């Protein structure tokens with residue numbers, strides 16, 4: 423299955439429940455707009471975004487005489503696509519670049535680092551991985567497996583070492599080897615743990631200070647976490663002043679609306695999306711395509 427099909431399949435639940443609203447009575451009346459707004463809230467988009475999108479679509483429908491499910495769906499997808507923050511720089515393309523990956527446990531940080539290393543290697547770029555998750559021995563091993571898979575060297579230290587020192591090491595190494603892309607994996611942590619968030623602030627501070635290349639801090643977020651994703655992202659953003667997001671597991675049972683809510687509310691661009699566990703299962707983010715996968719485009723829905 424192609425990557426686009428995986429995204430469409432992953433978000434099929436969102437489209438199906440929306441189909442019920444569009445086809446039940448066929449009437450574009452007060453109930454229709456209420457149901458639509460409720461659906462967007464249930465789809466994890468958040469009340470504020472859902473209300474604004476619905477109100478705008480309602481005005482547009484009146485103005486342009488949109489009546490059919492196909493017309494309304496296409497306009498809805500278009501309207502949602504404008505909610506996403508736009509990236510002014512792609513930290514995986516505009517090199518040299520150092521990217522720190524942060525997020526809660528199991529969000530998909532290590533897997534994403536591995537996938538991105540695979541892409542960089544495939545494009546003939548000089549890339550290094552920093553293994554700053556020195557908390558778990560298994561994490562270092564897992565990253566080394568990804569390093570072998572992608573053909574990219576992993577710079578790390580023994581379990582229990584200071585994660586900031588790994589950042590220092592990998593940047594020093596990058597300078598020596600003229601590597602132009604440095605991907606640093608950090609240990610997963612709960613956004614509600616002040617001590618672990620302070621540790622991460624130190625990692626970011628040391629990295630920014632040591633780096634001679636631009637440093638980006640990217641939050642990896644599991645799309646299946648639902649509404650809690652916004653609380654997570656808000657805390658990480660307040661502590662670390664994030665640059666952007668990578669949303670993973672969009673091939674699963676995600677509702678997808680959480681990506682809209684976070685990107686819009688925090689003004690953070692989505693750099694990539696994860697649509698599977700394999701090395702090739704990473705996709706560039708295209709707001710229009712994502713929105714069509716989320717609500718359908720009126721074609722064959």
Ligand SMILES: Nc1nc2c(ncn2[C@@H]2O[C@H](COP(=O)(O)OP(=O)(O)OP(=O)(O)O)[C@@H](O)[C@H]2O)c(=O)[nH]1
Nearest residue numbers: 527528529530531532533610670671696697698699
């Ligand atoms: N279906 C699917 N699974 C994914 C995706 N990305 C990651 N995973 C899976 O999610 C699980 C956790 O991924 P990891 O990369 O280990 O997550 P992590 O954030 O590094 O976890 P910690 O090291 O505990 O912080 C693994 O089983 C991955 O295979 C994705 O896009 N889709």
